[in-house]
Amino acid sequence: xxxxxxxxxxxxxxxxxxxxxxxxxxxxxxxxxxxxxxxxxxxxxxxxxxxxxxxxxxxxxxxxxxxxxxxxxxxxxxxxxxxxxxxxxxxxxxxxxxxxxxxxxxxxxxxxxxxxxxxxxxxxxxxxxxxxxxxxxxxxxxxxxxxxxxxxxxxxxxxxxxxxxxxxxxxxxxxxxxxxxxxxxxxxxxxxxxxxxxxxxxxxxxxxxxxxxxxxxxxxxxxxxxxxxxxxxxxxxxxxxxxxxxxxxxxxxxxxxxxxxxxxxxxxxxxxxxxxxxxxxxxxxxxxxxxxxxxxxxxxxxxxxxxxxxxxxxxxxxxxxxxxxxxxxxxxxxxxxxxxxxxxxxxxxxxxxxxxxxxxxxxxxxxxxxxxxxxxxxxxxxxxxxxxxxxxxxxxxxxxxxxxxxxxxxxxxxxxxxxxxxxxxxxxxxxxxxxxxxxxxxxxxxxxxxxxxxxxxxxxxxxxxxxxxxxxxxxxxxxxxxxxxxxxxxxxxxxxxxxxxxxxxxxxxxxxxxxxxxxxxxxxxxxxxxxxxxxxxxxx
Amino acid sequence: xxxxxxxxxxxxxxxxxxxxxxxxxxxxxxxxxxxxxxxxxxxxxxxxxxxxxxxxxxxxxxxxxxxxxxxxxxxxxxxxxxxxxxxxxxxxxxxxxxxxxxxxxxxxxxxxxxxxxxxx
Numbered sequence: 274x275x276x277x278x279x280x281x282x283x284x285x286x287x288x289x290x291x292x293x294x295x296x297x298x299x300x301x302x303x304x305x306x307x308x309x310x311x312x313x314x315x316x317x318x319x320x321x322x323x324x325x326x327x328x329x330x331x332x333x334x335x336x337x338x339x340x341x342x343x344x345x346x347x348x349x350x351x352x353x354x355x356x357x358x359x360x361x362x363x364x365x366x367x368x369x370x371x372x373x374x375x376x377x378x379x380x381x382x383x384x385x386x387x388x389x390x391x392x393x394x395x396x397x398x399x400x401x402x403x404x405x406x407x408x409x410x411x412x413x414x415x416x417x418x419x420x421x422x423x424x425x426x427x428x429x430x431x432x433x434x435x436x437x438x439x440x441x442x443x444x445x446x447x448x449x450x451x452x453x454x455x456x457x458x459x460x461x462x463x464x465x466x467x468x469x470x471x472x473x474x475x476x477x478x479x480x481x482x483x484x485x486x487x488x489x490x491x492x493x494x495x496x497x498x499x500x501x502x503x504x505x506x507x508x509x510x511x512x513x514x515x516x517x518x519x520x521x522x523x524x525x526x527x528x529x530x531x532x533x534x535x536x537x538x539x540x541x542x543x544x545x546x547x548x549x550x551x552x553x554x555x556x557x558x559x560x561x562x563x564x565x566x567x568x569x570x571x572x573x574x575x576x577x578x579x580x581x582x583x584x585x586x587x588x589x590x591x592x593x594x595x596x597x598x599x600x601x602x603x604x605x606x607x608x609x610x611x612x613x614x615x616x617x618x619x620x621x622x623x624x625x626x627x628x629x630x631x632x633x634x635x636x637x638x639x640x641x642x643x644x645x646x647x648x649x650x651x652x653x654x655x656x657x658x659x660x661x662x663x664x665x666x667x668x669x670x671x672x673x674x675x676x677x678x679x680x681x682x683x684x685x686x687x688x689x690x691x692x693x694x695x696x697x698x699x700x701x702x703x704x705x706x707x708x709x710x711x712x713x714x715x716x717x718x719x720x721x722x723x724x725x726x727x728x729x730x731x732x733x734x735x736x737x738x739x740x741x742x743x744x745x746x747x748x749x750x751x752x753x754x755x756x757x758x759x760x761x762x763x764x765x766x767x768x769x770x771x772x773x774x775x776x777x778x779x780x781x782x783x784x785x786x787x788x789x790x791x792x793x794x795x796x797x798x799x800x801x802x803x804x805x806x807x808x809x810x811x812x813x
Numbered sequence: 814x815x816x817x818x819x820x821x822x823x824x825x826x827x828x829x830x831x832x833x834x835x836x837x838x839x840x841x842x843x844x845x846x847x848x849x850x851x852x853x854x855x856x857x858x859x860x861x862x863x864x865x866x867x868x869x870x871x872x873x874x875x876x877x878x879x880x881x882x883x884x885x886x887x888x889x890x891x892x893x894x895x896x897x898x899x900x901x902x903x904x905x906x907x908x909x910x911x912x913x914x915x916x917x918x919x920x921x922x923x924x925x926x927x928x929x930x931x932x933x
Contacts, residue, residue, distance in 0.1 A: 380911070425850065654850075654866065660869070666876075
């Protein structure tokens with residue numbers, strides 16, 4: 274049995290007794306067998322002394338029970354760690370941020386409280402998954418489209434509170450940015466509603482986010498200032514049609530113009546999330562492998578060498594898939610505008626019409642529909658990339674830890690960051706995966722993300738190597754101002770240490786707030802670097 | 814004994830029996846909700862981007878190379894112990910499933926469903 278830090282066994286058992294009174298004995302998990310179900314399946318510290326394991330878990334079914342749990346935790350100084358669906362894999366899963374915390378498992382709070390078709394919003398509890406919300410909308414034939422992340426078993430609330438993102442139009446891809454209104458149990462047990470939810474009898478809680486005065490919603494994301502128990506989201510009206518199209522650009526140097534033109538279209542709201550790729554780069558994991566190895570054999574190649582390489586491969590350097598949502602007339606018009614603008618900007622650009630679909634997808638065609646998240650359909654198909662597959666058939670990993678850093682939305686930054694990652698891998702003596710054909714993640718429309726995925730294992734020696742790589746890449750990127758937006762709990766202190774302007778004044782401000790609203794430090798100690806005073810580390 | 818009390822006892826006894834009898838029908842419903850998105854039989858077609866294969870079915874196809882069906886619902890060799898172990902503790906990329914997600918009773922139903930054709 275693991276105990277919370279600085280809590281006696283007697284106090285811990287007294288607290289568990291109060292939790293049982295609050296939620297019922299069946300919903301307090303304290304046996305070793307049950308608590309083991311709250312381990313992070315993808316832990317990068319699996320089986321090691323600093324693996325973040327829980328001391329117990331408690332699963333309330335309603336907000337009043339959450340309040341009772343919080344009040345008990347204050348009495349006994351029990352650290353709590355709330356999870357929604359507990360599927361935040363690669364970022365901690367259902368395990369706590371600090372070893373010995375009691376997980377507050379909100380999965381049983383799974384009510385979809387309201388979906389308004391005409392005003393296009395939903396109000397949900399933490400345990401609602403994207404699958405649940407999708408099925409609710411589908412069963413009622415509501416003309417609304419969700420924006421979903423790759424793993425459909427996640428929670429709209431949990432995903433947005435960790436700044437997760439999806440695939441459709443930029444206004445909806447930013448899941449925190451598209452929320453509207455929260456209910457929160459504060460660390461003292463009081464219930465708060467934000468925005469218009471603070472106005473008794475208001476009917477605009479999910480329509481206007483700000484209300485009046487300071488907007489505090491951001492305090493409850495990636496943080497530890499309360500337990501969010503309800504959250505509203507703006508949804509996209511179901512478009513009549515979906516159209517995809519592919520653009521190719523022949524030369525390596527064309528990426529700069531391609532990024533500008535695609536960004537122009539996206540910033541005007543004419544296209545959804547662009548999907549960049551490199552036909553030359555993709556060939557390097559197949560028939561072009563030997564040629565790429567030759568290009569990279571003496572280190573990072575010159576621009577001239579890269580351009581000559583592209584010409585010899587007889588493949589376009591770049592491609593981008595564009596996705597249009599809207600009425601039949603406008604999706605085709607937007608694709609025509611894209612072709613005209615990009616054709617004028619990039620000599621030799623080519624265009625291929627893609628799939629045209631009338632929405633919503635008929636129910637009987639859902640299972641065979643590809644790229645479901647592009648169409649707002651929850652799925653788990655992305656896990657094929659990390660499950661046993663042809664590339665890792667004899668030694669599949671047990672999980673993975675993602676490291677994405679934010680870089681400017683321009684080709685030069687993408688090339689520079691690929692070069693930095695290449696050198697970081699080389700410094701560790703690992704085979705470098707990077708080459709001059711990196712493609713960005715474009716979940717957030719105003720920046721690029723780039724980075725790497727590190728395997729995790731149930732083997733301490735292998736995990737030690739993965740941690741070394743993760744830290745190396747994070748540190749090297751930070752030297753250039755490229756820092757992550759989200760990370761595994763094992764690296765949250767390191768990540769937050771990079772946000773160090775003016776002697777960490779941002780973190781110090783957050784700590785002052787933490788001390789004021791959670792003086793006992795019971796909510797998620799250490800989450801994103803915010804610790805209670807007795808656990809706080811030096812900033813410098 | 815008054816009739817109303819007798820009736821309550823009988824209803825209670827009936828529920829008890831029901832609770833102890835795993836349901837293949839409910840097992841399929843739980844499987845469809847929790848397992849099929851990775852272990853289903855139907856994969857996407859005409860993938861625009863990325864890999865559309867179902868992670869679990871695809872992984873088992875790579876692992877067994879045709880010696881056993883990749884689709885779990887077609888297997889005749891799964892044992893209750895194996896199913897419970899993998900559901901609760903995960904395996905490779907498949908994560909742990911908590912009791913607030915799939916209860917012990919629902920897991921028994923899934924076992925009943927996946928072992929319905931088990932060779933004795």
